[in-house]
Amino acid sequence: MTKPLRIGVAGLGSVGAALVRLLQRRRADLRARTGRDITIVGVSARSRRERGLDLGGARFYDDPAALAASSEIDLFVELIGGADGAAYDAARAALSRGVPLVTANKAMLAAHGLELGRLAESHGAPLAFEAAVAGGIPIIKTLREGLAGNAVRRVSGILNGTCNYILSRMETEGLPFEACLADAQRLGYAEADPTFDIGGFDTAHKLAILASLAFGAKIDVGAISIEGIQSITLADLAAADELGYRIKLLGVAERSEKGIEQRVHPTMVAKAAPLAQTMGVHNAITIDGDAIGALTLVGPGAGGDATASAVAADICDIARGDVAPAFGRPIDALEEAERVPMQRHEGGYYVRLAVVERPGSVATISTRMAEQRISIEAIMQKGKAKGVTANEVVPVVLLTHATTETAIREALALAVADGAVRETPQVIRIERD
Ligand SMILES: NC(=O)c1ccc[n+]([C@@H]2O[C@H](COP(=O)([O-])OP(=O)(O)OC[C@H]3O[C@@H](n4cnc5c(N)ncnc54)[C@H](OP(=O)(O)O)[C@@H]3O)[C@@H](O)[C@H]2O)c1
Structure with missing residues (x-):
């Protein structure tokens, strides 16, 4: 049997505590799958309070970056959270020493994923984050x-x-x-x-x-x-x-x-x-x-156990040496893609309007839509109260065929300026496929 994988876990909250329990509960099976024991040798949290966890002989570190940099660990698990601060410092401390990093921290990856990916690559250290998106879903x-x-x-x-x-x-x-x-x-x-x-x-x-x-x-x-x-x-x-x-x-x-x-x-x-x-x-x-x-x-998509399940999957991959590039290809092979701004979005729209109750209001809205080449698929007047008098408002719901964000915003702004609509229109995009 290969030597044990010694791991450090920073963060003993919902996910960290569930991971400690999972690694204990599934110890024999994980050993059978990976060919080695997975042992927690160090932990870190903000406080040293009693958590009802069996941490064995794991050493407690007040500073997660010190745990990440410790020569006693083969893998660092970051379960603190937050884009910056302690989580980010500890993540960099691990990777820059060539220690594999497993994290559930989407905020940190969204902000610093490329930098961490590059650091991981340059030090030959795996970076894994199955738990960062949609909790337990792989x-x-x-x-x-x-x-x-x-x-x-x-x-x-x-x-x-x-x-x-x-x-x-x-x-x-x-x-x-x-x-x-x-x-x-x-x-x-x-x-x-x-x-x-x-x-x-x-x-x-x-x-x-x-x-x-x-x-x-x-x-x-x-x-x-x-x-x-x-x-x-x-x-x-x-x-x-x-x-x-x-x-x-x-x-x-x-x-x-x-x-x-x-x-x-x-x-x-x-x-x-x-x-x-x-x-x-x-x-x-x-x-x-x-x-x-x-x-x-x-x-x-969340919960300690479900998220710990995803963290454990990453740990197993690393224990086996089965490691893919963090983002599926080397960082330098990732494309700098053209951004398509929201104004150019094309699709159908649901629009709820507070339409002023007077002759010609709906015709004005239809005209503004037609000017922007927007074709209306359905129109419903919702819940017209009995005894609505002139110049009160009634809710009207429209569905449009595919158009652009710019066109719908322009048509609605003009309908509001015309006085046919009061209040800010509610606009919800429709996904048709
Ligand atoms: N909870 C979920 O369902 C879920 C799902 C997917 C992903 N995630 C991600 O998993 C990560 C952890 O989430 P969580 O829900 O387990 O958070 P949590 O319950 O708030 O736990 C955070 C842990 O980090 C520790 N901590 C905070 N600041 C620290 C510091 N400066 N130094 C050392 N330890 C520190 C806390 O210590 P104390 O206990 O002493 O306060 C606590 O144990 C986050 O990145 C989150 O986005 C969570």
């Missing part, structure tokens, strides 16, 4: 290795369980956004400051990583157009239902001859699509490849 290995024979056209996914939980509950129970968010916080799905999740930023970090792997391109988080779910109302969910859609927060990365488009926004997804059927805290990702067609992976 999406990194699928894109990097399983689908290597495909030209990937598109990756789209539900990458944030908190948002999917909130939208699912709003839809199925008719509860307002704030109540569902409060429940998500109470159940530990959302942070005390939930902006990162509901504002779409967490999804964007994960999308940036997936787009790099899918298209062989450099991580480009700055290219992502980001909208969160805060503006979604029960009226939108009810209209979506009536029209045969569900509203999901999607991250979508698409490659065309124009370049790569990356966007995060609430999306109308046809009810029959696998992404629409993914409810609650689950994540799902659909990949369109030229050889395989559409492939969807669905599963737990």
Whole structure:
């Protein structure tokens, strides 16, 4: 038997503690799979409090970078989190000494993935991050290795369980956004400051990583157009239902001859699509490849055990010496892809308008749409209250055929300026395939 793999684990929170338990529980099987013992020899956390974990003889380090730089370890596992600070310092300390790094830290990879990848390459150290996207779903290995024979056209996914939980509950129970968010916080799905999740930023970090792997391109988080779910109302969910859609927060990365488009926004997804059927805290990702067609992976996108499962898979690969380049190819072979800005996005749109109740309002909106060559697929006047008098507003929902973001924004701005529409129109993009 090869000598044991000595690992250092920094971060003993939800994922770190679950990893310690998993490595103990699965010890014999992991030894059989990898041909060696996997032993935790060092740990680090902010506090030394009792955690109910059997850490054996592992040495405690107050400074995770000191653990990462210790000659006692063969592999460093970073489970602290955060783009910068302790996690980043420790990651660099490990790689620059040639020590393999396993991390679940999407924020750090989105911000510094290329630099860390280069550091890993120059020191011959593996860098692995299966747990950084979609928790327990093995999406990194699928894109990097399983689908290597495909030209990937598109990756789209539900990458944030908190948002999917909130939208699912709003839809199925008719509860307002704030109540569902409060429940998500109470159940530990959302942070005390939930902006990162509901504002779409967490999804964007994960999308940036997936787009790099899918298209062989450099991580480009700055290219992502980001909208969160805060503006979604029960009226939108009810209209979506009536029209045969569900509203999901999607991250979508698409490659065309124009370049790569990356966007995060609430999306109308046809009810029959696998992404629409993914409810609650689950994540799902659909990949369109030229050889395989559409492939969807669905599963737990977060949670200590599910995420530790992905971390353990990376540890096993490294224990066996089975190591692929972090982003599927050498960093210098990653393309600097052309960005396709959101204004050039083409697709169908759902629009909910507060239309002023007077003759000619709807005609004005139709004219503004026609001027921008936008063809309307359906128009519904929603819930006109009895006794609505002139100049009050009534909700009107429109669906458009494919048009551009610029055209729809221009048409709506003019309709508002004409006085036919009050309030900011609600605009939700439709994914039709
Ligand atoms: N939770 C999930 O479901 C999930 C899913 C996918 C990916 N991830 C990623 O996994 C990573 C860990 O997430 P988590 O949910 O396990 O976080 P967590 O529960 O907040 O745990 C973070 C751990 O890091 C330790 N820590 C914080 N600052 C430190 C410092 N300066 N030095 C040493 N240790 C420090 C904390 O120590 P104390 O315990 O002493 O405070 C804690 O043990 C993050 O990158 C996250 O994005 C998490």
